[in-house]
Amino acid sequence: MKKRGQGMATIMFGFGYGEGFPDHSIVSIEFEDESLLIRTAAADVGQGVLTVITQIAAEILKIDPDLIKISQGDTHLTKNSGSTSATRQTFFTGNAVKQAAEELLGKIYHYASLEFRSNHPELIVKDGHIFRHDDPENKLSYWQLAEIVSQKGEELKSEASFFPATDAPDAATGQADNVYVAYTFMTQKVEVEVDTVTGEVEVIEVNTAMDLGKAINPRNVEGQIEGGTVQGIGMALMEDQVIQNGITLNPDLTGYLVPTAMDSPHFKTSLIENEDADGPFGAKGVGEPSMIAAAPAVANAIHDAIGVRFYELPITPDKIKKALKDKIF
Amino acid sequence: MSKRIIGKDFKKVDARDKVTGKALYTRDIYFDDMLYMKVKRAPFPHAYLRKLNTDKAESLAGVVKIITAEDYPDLNKYGLIYKDQPVLIGIGEKMHYMGDPLAIVIAETEETAKRACELIEVEVEELEVVTDPLQALKKDAPVIHEELSGLLTDRLDKKLNPANILCDHYLEKGNVEEGFARADKIFEREYKTQHIDQLPLQSEAGVGLYDEDTGTVKIWAATQWLHDTQADVAQSLGLPKEKIRIIQPTIGGAFGKKEDISVHIHLALAILATKRPVKFSYTRKGSMITQSKRHPLIIRHKTGVANDGFLTAWQTEVIGDVGAYASSSPAVVHKGLYHCTGPYNVANVRGVSYAVYTNNTFTGAMRGFGTAQMAFSYDSQMDLMAAELGIDPAHFRLQNAYEIGSSTPNGQILTRSVNVRKTIKEVLAMTEGGK
Amino acid sequence: MKITLTVNDEKREVETSPTTRLLDILRDDLHFTGTKEGCGKGECGACTVIMNGKLVSSCLVLALQADGAEILTIEGLSKGDQLHPVQEAYIETGAVQCGFCTPGMILASKSLLDRIPDPDEQQIKRGLSGNICRCTGYTKIIEAVKLSARKLAGKGGEEDE
Numbered sequence: 001m002k003k004r005g006q007g008m009a010t011i012m013f014g015f016g017y018g019e020g021f022p023d024h025s026i027v028s029i030e031f032e033d034e035s036l037l038i039r040t041a042a043a044d045v046g047q048g049v050l051t052v053i054t055q056i057a058a059e060i061l062k063i064d065p066d067l068i069k070i071s072q073g074d075t076h077l078t079k080n081s082g083s084t085s086a087t088r089q090t091f092f093t094g095n096a097v098k099q100a101a102e103e104l105l106g107k108i109y110h111y112a113s114l115e116f117r118s119n120h121p122e123l124i125v126k127d128g129h130i131f132r133h134d135d136p137e138n139k140l141s142y143w144q145l146a147e148i149v150s151q152k153g154e155e156l157k158s159e160a161s162f163f164p165a166t167d168a169p170d171a172a173t174g175q176a177d178n179v180y181v182a183y184t185f186m187t188q189k190v191e192v193e194v195d196t197v198t199g200e201v202e203v204i205e206v207n208t209a210m211d212l213g214k215a216i217n218p219r220n221v222e223g224q225i226e227g228g229t230v231q232g233i234g235m236a237l238m239e240d241q242v243i244q245n246g247i248t249l250n251p252d253l254t255g256y257l258v259p260t261a262m263d264s265p266h267f268k269t270s271l272i273e274n275e276d277a278d279g280p281f282g283a284k285g286v287g288e289p290s291m292i293a294a295a296p297a298v299a300n301a302i303h304d305a306i307g308v309r310f311y312e313l314p315i316t317p318d319k320i321k322k323a324l325k326d327k328i329f
Numbered sequence: 330m331s332k333r334i335i336g337k338d339f340k341k342v343d344a345r346d347k348v349t350g351k352a353l354y355t356r357d358i359y360f361d362d363m364l365y366m367k368v369k370r371a372p373f374p375h376a377y378l379r380k381l382n383t384d385k386a387e388s389l390a391g392v393v394k395i396i397t398a399e400d401y402p403d404l405n406k407y408g409l410i411y412k413d414q415p416v417l418i419g420i421g422e423k424m425h426y427m428g429d430p431l432a433i434v435i436a437e438t439e440e441t442a443k444r445a446c447e448l449i450e451v452e453v454e455e456l457e458v459v460t461d462p463l464q465a466l467k468k469d470a471p472v473i474h475e476e477l478s479g480l481l482t483d484r485l486d487k488k489l490n491p492a493n494i495l496c497d498h499y500l501e502k503g504n505v506e507e508g509f510a511r512a513d514k515i516f517e518r519e520y521k522t523q524h525i526d527q528l529p530l531q532s533e534a535g536v537g538l539y540d541e542d543t544g545t546v547k548i549w550a551a552t553q554w555l556h557d558t559q560a561d562v563a564q565s566l567g568l569p570k571e572k573i574r575i576i577q578p579t580i581g582g583a584f585g586k587k588e589d590i591s592v593h594i595h596l597a598l599a600i601l602a603t604k605r606p607v608k609f610s611y612t613r614k615g616s617m618i619t620q621s622k623r624h625p626l627i628i629r630h631k632t633g634v635a636n637d638g639f640l641t642a643w644q645t646e647v648i649g650d651v652g653a654y655a656s657s658s659p660a661v662v663h664k665g666l667y668h669c670t671g672p673y674n675v676a677n678v679r680g681v682s683y684a685v686y687t688n689n690t691f692t693g694a695m696r697g698f699g700t701a702q703m704a705f706s707y708d709s710q711m712d713l714m715a716a717e718l719g720i721d722p723a724h725f726r727l728q729n730a731y732e733i734g735s736s737t738p739n740g741q742i743l744t745r746s747v748n749v750r751k752t753i754k755e756v757l758a759m760t761e762g763g764k
Numbered sequence: 765m766k767i768t769l770t771v772n773d774e775k776r777e778v779e780t781s782p783t784t785r786l787l788d789i790l791r792d793d794l795h796f797t798g799t800k801e802g803c804g805k806g807e808c809g810a811c812t813v814i815m816n817g818k819l820v821s822s823c824l825v826l827a828l829q830a831d832g833a834e835i836l837t838i839e840g841l842s843k844g845d846q847l848h849p850v851q852e853a854y855i856e857t858g859a860v861q862c863g864f865c866t867p868g869m870i871l872a873s874k875s876l877l878d879r880i881p882d883p884d885e886q887q888i889k890r891g892l893s894g895n896i897c898r899c900t901g902y903t904k905i906i907e908a909v910k911l912s913a914r915k916l917a918g919k920g921g922e923e924d925e
Binding site: 338340341343344345346347348349350351352353354356357359528529530531532579580581582583584612613 | 792
């Protein structure tokens with residue numbers, strides 16, 4: 001028999017290293033040939049930080065994002081941007097890029113105002129050019145301006161570091177004023193179908209609302225939520241690296257099951273954007289929070305479906321069959 | 330909305346290279362005259378290394394060099410937070426898990442390096458294996474690391490075995506005794522989670538060469554934190570940081586698994602020893618056995634709630650399986666603890682967490698970093714309390730959820746961007762107010 | 765031994781051993797590095813290529829078996845700068861994250877659409893079930909296949925969404 005159930009979970013995640021640990025990102029921006037070069041060591045592991053910072057720089061500097069290049073991470077050519085972990089890159093490197101872009105924009109106004117013999121409010125930037133509002137035909141591209149600046153023996157470039165402080169918790173009580181830079185919240189409600197004969201669980205639908213401040217790139221955020229949730233479903237239902245007496249018994253993908261396309265549920269996602277956090281444009285981090293509600297939501301839905309609560313993960317078909325058998329007898 | 334690009338579904342900047350196969354991941358980088366390497370690993374999870382005979386392996390055609398601890402006696406231990414992981418196990422030293430490295434084999438082909446590894450003869454003195462953190466906490470348990478951890482606090486429970494504990498953390502907020510006294514119902518439950526492999530589809534790999542002009546080891550390898558990896562490789566080899574250059578190719582997923590050192594130090598040694606380009610690729614099996622896992626946590630909650638549905642007290646104990654080496658454990662296990670109540674208001678909180686060494690594969694960072702396990706436990710706990718109280722689970726959450734001015738288990742007062750209640754209401758609206 | 769194979773419409777000769785994997789021939793000898801190794805055991809699909817019109821895990825095909833075969837790798841899918849509609853669809857739907865599964869996943873998608881031009885959701889899921897993706901949760905990949913089907917049927921692109 002197949003039984004349906006619904007379950008929800010609401011989670012929080014304090015992001016950044018926090019706890020008084022030094023946590024920062026350094027970024028620089030310069031003009032290079034026909035492009036704008038952002039130097040950062042931020043690792044894009046697939047989550048899309050390179051896309052996010054391209055959007056931020058293009059937004060602030062009002063240039064075609066296709067003109068933006070990001071240097072390859074290299075210890076000898078890029079400064080420390082901190083790790084791609086702790087859900088921190090959009091917040092930390094995103095803020096650093098925003099600051100560096102704003103500083104560069106300030107310099108563009110400064111040097112252009114000398115060229116145009118005007119004050120800043122009379123100047124307009126558009127599509128990588130700057131001009132007087134009353135003389136739009138007579139414009140300078142950023143690259144032309146960079147050349148003029150370099151002829152003066154100065155440089156049109158910028159560097160910024162985003163380095164917010166947190167507090168180390170007291171060793172005896174864990175208490176402190178400011179442990180994490182911010183918290184992301186998410187609620188998920190899932191519907192599952194439990195096959196009481198085979199013990200198999202199918203997650204049919206996942207409804208998500210995430211409090212993320214602002215989505216710099218909504219589709220990428222959806223991708224994080226969908227990917228994270230399916231990892232959480234793996235944790236809830238199948239993934240189990242069995243280590244017995246120190247020996248890993250299933251070091252391959254035949255023995256260690258992860259979700260496939262067959263396990264992918266239907267998603268409905270709502271992004272709550274109050275633009276009220278200290279990240280770029282009010283954003284908060286989403287990478288980790290996107291995966292952590294799925295396991296409790298699925299466990300709660302299984303309880304709703306068959307009346308059995310599981311206290312150990314993963315909730316495998318064998319455990320479900322055994323629990324249902326124990327329940328009957 | 331006046332932003333042009335922010336908030337838009339802007340196409341990923343690296344997608345075109347990835348759909349055409351042009352994106353270069355570590356193993357896609359080749360050099361002329363390139364060598365391949367493999368590492369001989371421990372044959373037993375807890376044992377003293379007594380003999381290591383590389384003669385047969387060295388005589389295999391195509392083997393260029395075999396490196397053991399004898400060749401580099403001054404290597405420093407490494408680790409993300411607490412440096413307890415050896416680069417190579419020497420004779421008379423102890424191996425702590427199946428991933429411990431005994432020898433580095435460098436050969437003309439990968440296949441030769443692999444065969445040579447199999448020809449290395451190892452003699453060990455087996456010790457009792459500790460695989461369960463609860464066993465490791467007992468006073469009579471075998472000691473895994475000979476040196477006591479430098480991270481222990483004065484508060485550590487005297488009944489436990491400090492020898493196998495990496496670190497202990499505590500929460501004390503309000504007065505839990507008073508909170509439980511005010512509770513109408515008290516629930517005590519134990520939750521357990523499993524070892525999980527992060528399983529990025531790309532397993533660990535590195536390729537590098539020696540730059541004669543600058544005397545620099547140049548390595549292309551994925552890492553989640555270039556500069557941290559550089560610093561750890563340099564300190565472990567006793568070299569200045571600028572002599573280790575790490576370049577980031579395209580990364581095939583990470584999820585925490587690529588925070589730790591994997592190929593990097595061994596690869597640097599092989600490059601320094603041969604002064605030729607070398608490539609080192611982990612197999613999937615090697616990756617699963619030797620590199621970090623998500624922590625199995627044992628989580629014990631005792632929670633008090635009044636009949637009106639408000640939480641009065643929350644007490645949590647967490648025991649985390651560190652495995653053989655610290656990796657991110659000094660941060661993961663108590664991050665779980667610090668999230669023990671989830672996003673729910675509780676004035677009185679007490680908690681303790683222990684990160685405990687075993688002879689299992691070491692555990693480290695994985696997406697969620699202790700909070701994924703904790704969320705399973707606290708939101709199961711919330712659900713069962715709602716059921717026992719006969720309150721709708723969504724309304725029970727809504728009633729207790731944080732708002733501006735709420736205080737976390739760490740006593741951090743939340744002053745902005747706290748829209749957790751809105752997420753609950755929104756999900757209810759999305760599912761048309763269903764339960 | 766010497767084997768001959770046609771890769772992306774180009775005839776290639778390779779000096780190899782009979783037990784060398786097709787995956788290694790493609791990557792190490794011919795430098796078609798778009799084909800990835802994820803597990804080496806035919807479990808993950810990252811090394812998927814199309815051989816004689818059929819999807820294969822190139823880590824399970826030996827040189828001997830590949831002799832005389834016609835192979836399509838990810839590099840052969842686009843024509844110059846012109847992307848194949850499946851590649852376009854993957855970009856447009858945001859189906860690419862780390863990208864390591866992407867070449868195999870795209871070839872599996874193409875192969876599915878060659879057999880079933882207008883697949884339903886279950887057919888798509890089954891068609892891709894041999895390819896593991898750890899990043900996306902498959903949702904946007906499934907969307908990409910649906911969009912590819914519309915593109916291949918000449919019904920255009922994004923405006924249909």
